Amino acid sequence: MDNIAGTKSSLTWATHISVVFLVVIWLVPTIGLFVSSFRERDQISASGWWEAPFPVELTARGRTASTAEQEGDLFVVTGNIYDDEEAASYFPDGGSDVVAFGTRGVNPTEFEAGTTADLGDGETLTVNADGTYRWETPEDPGDRGQRVYFAAESPPEFTLANYRQVLTxxxxxxxxxxxxxxxxxxxxxxxxxxxxxxxxxxxxxxxxxxxxxxxxxxxxxxxxxxxxxxxxxxxxxxxxxxxxxxxxxxxxxxxxxxxxxxxxxxxxxxxxxxxxxxxxxxxxxxxxxxxxxxxxxxxxxxxxxxxxxxxxxxxxxxxxxxxxxxxxxxxxxxxxxxxxLGSRGGDWGILATAAFVSIAVPLIVFFSMQRFLVRGLLAGSVK
The missing domain is CATH 1.10.3720.10 (MetI-like)
Incomplete structure (x- = not known):
């Protein structure tokens, strides 16, 4: 049946499938680099390039205010975690919904947002999804607030900052x-x-x-x-x-x-x-x-x-x-x-952007020389 006119042999189909498979293997990393070149470093570290269209859960840290109001035997500190400069630096486009929080760097998502965490010695901390918090402590906090680690969903963001940094x-x-x-x-x-x-x-x-x-x-x-x-x-x-x-x-x-x-x-x-x-x-x-x-x-x-x-x-x-x-x-x-890239080379956004910037000229040369290559292959085939 493979020799019937108008039909393709099994070898032909196998060849086509193999070519498509090899093309996909080479194309997927290229697409990944291209997408990563438009993402920020924090988002690249938090999720893969295939998750770029979806919100990313970023882990950040900040510190509560230190101005407390006394309510009975407790000192109460309230505010919004995004008012802290360090916490706001993780989200330059504004605060996002807090998913979880904690007070230790080893477990920054120990408690779900909206729950009241018992910190021991009569201290409690509540961080809501909108970033507002309530910290209760039996002692005057003085001039130093409570360290807070939290995870928040950041909307997908694409930027040209990587290309501007490389080109300029x-x-x-x-x-x-x-x-x-x-x-x-x-x-x-x-x-x-x-x-x-x-x-x-x-x-x-x-x-x-x-x-x-x-x-x-x-x-x-x-x-x-x-x-x-x-x-x-x-x-x-x-x-x-x-x-x-x-x-x-x-x-x-x-x-x-x-x-x-x-x-x-x-x-x-x-x-x-x-x-x-x-x-x-x-x-x-x-x-x-x-x-x-x-x-x-x-x-x-x-x-x-x-x-x-x-x-x-x-x-x-x-x-x-x-x-x-x-x-x-x-x-x-x-x-x-x-x-x-620096001494450690960990800025993947810059690395992906630099790869595409540097590949522009080789692509032009390849497609230009391909025309001469094909013409040379066909030279003399037709008399």
Whole structure:
């Protein structure tokens, strides 16, 4: 039945389902980052991004007033917890309904809102849903109120403050220019060098060619971290130390094995008849490379340029090692990691926002190069 015209085989359905599954796996975290980029840090910490449209229960703390009125043998303090500056700072848009309260940080939701909590020694505390409270104590509270922890429902809130903070950070425009300064040469240089090397390894006969190919394949498995210190030491000796030229050479060296490997494998699969016909007509190796090999290798060149651009643009480790630490030389990844996220990197709203800000240029490059890639794939298919 699978071979009947007009029906799809089980393999086709399995392929479609697998593709949809992989797309969903990649898309869900992206949506999560996008939603989180518009949320405040407290709401991100209190609930997942999928709960963003719903109210969030935030835990806050404050202190009651200290002015008491004596009623019989008790001193009574009344007021609203949101009148306290510390408690109000958790809810900049106004107070929310209190769900529960407590007097200990280890159990901030010990009592439900509206109930009277027995604090011992004759003290009681009542916190209502609207934030009003009544604290009764047998002793004069003096000038210090009762510490109150409480949980309140905060309505869903979306803000552009994260984007304003990232885009208006000091020297962020300079970091953007530095990133372009690093990325563009670090993408073009390895492509130019690797294209010549790949042609030589694919179509030119010379002693040791097989050994060079094996060496290139071996370099693919060398860890990047293993070469950082020796390469930096070499750069310092030749005088390019921590500089833009140094990081260009570093990215070129790290990207060269993969570039040569991919381009060589692609070029060796080109039709041999075309190459031999051009040689019979008297074409030199340079003419053959420029007029035949490069146009036919456009898909591979475009594919590697996309990967190299993305890798260089999103790089943090190499930039930290091969660029100066002064603010004028920082790229966007270093700027975000050092100045916006802090030493602990716990501000997830800023992190999600910075991810989308920094991904804008790679997306433009990807879709622009995709057009050339598809055109290169179709080149020569129609006569």
């Amino acid at each position: 950070a000091d020297n962020m425009d300079r970091a953007f220019i530095n990133t372009l300064t690093v990325t563009v040469p670090a993408t073009i240089i390895p492509i130019l060098v690797a294209a010549f090397a790949a042609y030589a390894l694919a179509w030119m006969d010379f002693p040791g060619r097989g050994l060079l190919i094996a060496l290139v394949v071996g370099l693919l498995v060398v860890p990047l971290q293993l070469a950082l210190v020796p390469m930096l030491d070499l750069h310092n000796r030749i005088g390019i130390g921590q500089s833009f030229m140094g990081i260009w050479f570093a990215h070129t060296a790290f990207g060269m094995p993969l570039a040569v490997y991919l381009l060589r494998n692609y070029m060796v699969g080109l039709p041999r008849d075309i190459i031999e016909s051009a040689k019979v007509d008297g074409a030199t190796d340079f003419q053959l490379f420029v007029k035949i090999i490069l146009p036919l290798s456009l898909p591979a060149l475009a594919a590697f340029s996309i990967f190299q651009f993305l890798w260089t643009w999103n790089d943090l480790l190499v930039a930290k090692v091969f660029l100066p630490s002064d603010d004028a030389s920082k790229v966007m990844t270093v700027k975000i990691a050092d100045d916006l």
